[in-house]
Amino acid sequence: MAARSTAPEKRPGFFAQIRTLYTFTQKTFGWLPFLLAGILVLGTGAGVGIGFLIPPVAVWTVILWGVTGLMAGILGSPMIMTRLSTIAMYRQIDGMPGAAGHVMSTALGRKWQASDMPVGVNPKTQEAVYRAIGRGGVVIVGEGARGRLTRLVNDERSKAQRVAQGVPVTVLYVGHGEDEVPISKLAPTIKKLPKKIDRATMAAVIKRIDSVSQSVTSLPIPKGIDPQRVRAQRPR
Structure with a gap:
């Protein structure tokens, strides 16, 4: 029997990531092609303008500055698409069950500990409570109808x-x-919380809360979000 291949999965190349980013973003912003074209035109025009303003004016300097402006536009386009793709992602997941957990587990950074799994959930209505622990203390996030979240949040x-x-x-x-x-x-609001505890206290709090937390892995967790579908891959 032939041995199974253990080679690591090949990551998509830079241009494949750019294409994925473009396709994802255009679904929300149909005017994206016109914006990118405008960036290239403006970049080239700005470069040509600089070429005419800086003496001595020569054809080759104007062309060189025009190419420089075009390259600046090309480099700036992925940055614009990355920003727009983030906005598009938030628009797509807004109101979906599991959105808060997805954001907290991917956008808070290393200074906060959070999971995409809720620490409390109502399996009938899909109201859920998530928790993050960081230098700002403990943050409890409720997702769903506030009236039905009262008991979960208070607990x-x-x-x-x-x-x-x-x-x-x-x-x-x-x-x-x-x-x-x-x-x-959500993520910016949590990150802006003032630092109230040091790293040692934060680690102790995480350990204490984890020791008393009841596992909810056996409960039917809301599956409204597929991160692979709503989060565009950013070029590296």
Whole structure:
């Protein structure tokens, strides 16, 4: 029997990533081709203009500056697409079950510990509660109807306050209502929380809360989000 290949999966190349990024972003912003074309034209025009303004004016210097402007436009286009793809992603996942967990597990960085799995969930209504722990303390995020989230949020807050006395506990609700945080601003809102604990305390809090947390892996977790479908791959 032939041995199975153990070669690592080949990652898509740079141009394949650019194509994926473009396709993903254009689905939300149909005017993307015109924007990119405008960037190239403006970059080239700016380069030609500089060529005429800097003496001595010569054909080859104008051409050189024009090419430089074109290259600047080409380099700037992926940056614009990356920014727009992030906006497109948030628009697609807004209101979907699991969106908060997806954002918290991918956008908070290393200074926060969070998971895409909820720490509390209502299997019937798909309301869910997520938790992040960082230098800003404990953050509890509710996703769903606030009325039905009350018990889940209070249980998780009580647990955090019981095992991490003196550590600030912040409760956020994802949504577009009053005192709610849009999904696109969830990660920035958490990151802006003032630092209240040091690294050692943060590690101790994580250990204490994990030790008393009840596993919810056996519950039917909302599966409204497929990160492979909503998150465009960024060029490296």
